[in-house]
Amino acid sequence: MGISDLIASFLQESLEEAENGVLEVQRSDLAQRFNCVPSQINYVMSTRFSPERGYIVESRRGGNGYIRITRVQMDHQTLLMHVINSLGDEVDLASVRAILSNLVQSGTLEENMGRALLAAVGDKALAAVPRDKRDHVRAAILKQVLILQVQ
Structure with missing residues (x-):
């Protein structure tokens, strides 16, 4: 299991234990805990x-910077x-790959639409x-194309 997986698992578990579905953590504390650079966080x-995965992330940088993760249903x-x-x-x-993958995983886009859209915006096209x-x-x-999916 890679460092990203470990960090994500820790945050997911912490979020599940949070009372109101909101987790607030210090970026520097996480980086220190997992012995990684803040950019990994x-x-x-x-x-x-x-x-796309059902989270809202708010972030404030600096000495007292924090990350607030809120689980939402949309x-x-x-x-x-x-x-x-x-x-x-x-x-x-x-970024397009990540966005489309997340939209397909959430059930917002059909898999064939995600693949077609990725092909349409790929470097070959x-x-x-x-x-x-x-x-x-x-x-x-x-x-x-996404606007057309809204209607």
Whole structure:
């Protein structure tokens, strides 16, 4: 089991024990506990505790910085709108993979739609687009297709 899995398991167990479904932890305490850099904690937060997986993560950096994880239940429409609104003007292929994987795992997107969308925004499909513009085009396509899924 890798360090990310250990951190995620610890946080999941702690969240289950939390009274009101809210867990607040110090990033530096977690990094020290697992003998890792704080960016490893950030990685776990973004990949394992994302809105697509039913979590809201609030973070404050600095000396008294904290991470607050809240487990929420969202219907598929709300989740899709949250993902659409959180996408910036650009998104890299690795992020698209994670977003689509999470949406499929949550049952928000059918698996075949997730695979088709990944193919549509992949580097092979965007080969005619200059590399420095691909992430921008990728984000635009992803947003438009997800908007169609909301209706």
